[in-house]
Amino acid sequence: MMDYVWLNIGSFVLGIIAWTTPLLSLTSDKKKRNKKWVRMSFISFSACSISLCFQIFYIYHKVVIEDWWALIDTMYAVAIASATLLVVTIILNAITLNASRGITTD
Template structure:
């Protein structure tokens, strides 16, 4: 059951990247209604994904699986950093694209 935290983290991370891309594709169709909601959902999916990783690391500490923690901590920290940076960049691009429509 705890292994589902990693799967959930992966799925939510992909959702966090997919929503801004979908939002950018919709910008050419002049559909500007829900872009803020999609950006908030993207940032929320990223946050929940990172939270799942924290819960999984807590589980490893609780069962005292120090080997698993030492083996995977670098990769988890790197993946979390990439997830966060790419999500912020994609949502910042959305903000830049849609800011012209905010003022109109």
Template sequence: MVGLLNLGSLVLGLIAWILPVVIIMQFKKHGHRNWVALSVLSISACAISLCFQIFYNHHLVKIKDWSALADTTEAVVFIGAVLLIVTNILNTITLIVYRDRTAK
């Protein structure tokens, strides 16, 4: 069951990146109906994904699997930072694209 935390983290991380891309691609087709809600969902998916990784690290500490913790911590920190940075960049681009459209 704990192994699903990593899978859930991966899926939610992908959702966090896919949603802003879909929003930007639909800009010309559907206007600006629900871009704010989808951006909030994207940021929430990113946050939950990072939270799953914290839960998994907590599990490793609880079972005292120090070697697994030592082996994976550097990668988890790097990938977590990349996830957060890319999600913020994509949502910032979405905000810039829709900013002028919403003001009209």
């Protein structure tokens, strides 16, 4: 049972990674940003996807053990947090893309 708690911890850590990689890309040197944004966006979207996948596995675990009250109590928060993670990740990466496109390499 305790092993499944790591899915939530891993999901949280990957969500933080999904948000910080575009921010790190934005704060890097302008010439480097133009070269790195694709890689950083890939890392960001991958971390977001794996984070959401961990949540699906955790919910599946709750269904398997038939912990219906835990599902009832937490599903709204999980749905809002998942949607927020996805939307903010997309927005941050769009901002990074926009900033990178405005830079010309010498």
